[in-house]
Amino acid sequence: MTQRPELRQALGRLLGPRGPEIGCDQCFEQLDRYVELEVAGHDADAAIPGLRAHLDGCPACREEHESLRALGGLGQAL
Numbered sequence: 001m002t003q004r005p006e007l008r009q010a011l012g013r014l015l016g017p018r019g020p021e022i023g024c025d026q027c028f029e030q031l032d033r034y035v036e037l038e039v040a041g042h043d044a045d046a047a048i049p050g051l052r053a054h055l056d057g058c059p060a061c062r063e064e065h066e067s068l069r070a071l072g073g074l075g076q077a078l
């Protein structure tokens with residue numbers, strides 16, 4: 001098997017992640033809560049297992065996570 005990261009990434013988007021990793025839909029559903037826990041100083045990884053792994057492997061969700069964190073610092077504006 002040849003290593004083709006771009007192909008694996010494309011397939012991953014189609015088939016969803018394997019193993020304990022969660023998908024983008026779940027990630028987006030849980031991301032608000034995850035960031036809330038993080039901002040509050042709780043163990044977000046223990047509360048929502050798999051989300052960190054997804055963020056590590058998914059640039060789109062990682063960006064979303066970072067902007068939510070930035071917003072989280074601003075308080076309950078929404």
Ligand SMILES: [Zn+2]
Pocket residue numbers: 023024027054058060061
């Ligand atoms: Zn994602």
